[in-house]
Amino acid sequence: MARSLSSYGRPGARLKQSPTVLILCEDSKSSQTYLREAALHYRAYAKIELADTRWTDPVGIVREAISRNRRFDAIYCAIDRDTHHNFDEAVALAAGFGVNLIVSYPCYEFWLILHFKRTRRPHSSVGSKSAADRATDELREQDGMGGYAKGDCKGLFEKLYSRLPVARANADWALEQAETAGSLDPSTRIHNLISLFETLGNESLA
Numbered sequence: 001m002a003r004s005l006s007s008y009g010r011p012g013a014r015l016k017q018s019p020t021v022l023i024l025c026e027d028s029k030s031s032q033t034y035l036r037e038a039a040l041h042y043r044a045y046a047k048i049e050l051a052d053t054r055w056t057d058p059v060g061i062v063r064e065a066i067s068r069n070r071r072f073d074a075i076y077c078a079i080d081r082d083t084h085h086n087f088d089e090a091v092a093l094a095a096g097f098g099v100n101l102i103v104s105y106p107c108y109e110f111w112l113i114l115h116f117k118r119t120r121r122p123h124s125s126v127g128s129k130s131a132a133d134r135a136t137d138e139l140r141e142q143d144g145m146g147g148y149a150k151g152d153c154k155g156l157f158e159k160l161y162s163r164l165p166v167a168r169a170n171a172d173w174a175l176e177q178a179e180t181a182g183s184l185d186p187s188t189r190i191h192n193l194i195s196l197f198e199t200l201g202n203e204s205l206a
Helices: 030-041 058-067 089-097 109-113 131-140 156-181 190-205
Strands: 021-025 048-051 074-080 100-105
Touching: 021 030, 021 058, 021 190, 030 156, 030 190, 058 074, 058 089, 074 190, 089 100, 089 109, 089 190, 100 109, 100 190, 109 131, 109 156, 156 190
Parallel strands: 021 048, 021 074, 074 100
Antiparallel strands: none
C-alpha cells in the first residue's frame, strides 16, 4: 500500500514526497519515455521512480530490482520476452522476491499495435529480423506510425492518448485469449502499469 502524505511530516506541511514505486525498464528509450509521459499525464510521477539500468537482459534487471527492494513499497520490471535465453530464470527469480514483471510478448511495440487493432497475430523471426523487429515493422504500418523509431519517441503517449481506451480493451482481450490458449505470445501487461499510474494519481489528488 502506498504511504500517505502524513507519513512525511506534520499535518499540513508541504514536504516533498518520496517515490513509493520503482519501475525498471529493459528499454531505456521507447518504453521508458512512454511510461514517463504516462506517469506525468496521470499526475502520478511524484510516487514513481522510473530508473535507468545498465542491464539489458531480464535476469540482470530483476537482480537490480531485488537490490533496491527495501526502499520501495512495490517494484515493477517492464521487459520484453523477445529471444532472451534467461527469461524463465528471471520469471522464477522475480516470483521468489516479490518483484512484479510487466512482460510484453514479443515486445513493447505489441502494446502500441493494440492502439490500432485487436489482434493476436504472432510474430516469428525471419532471416536477420527477430520477432520484435517484425512487430515493429507492423507497428510502422499503422496510421501515423510510419516514422516510429525507438530513439525518437517523445510525445508518443499524448499522440496515442485518444486511442488508449481501445488499447486497454484490446490488451485485456489479448491477455485473456492468451491465457485460455496457454500461449502468452503475443500479449502484454503494459496496460496494468497505466492502471497503476491512474490509481496513484487519484490518490495524490485525494
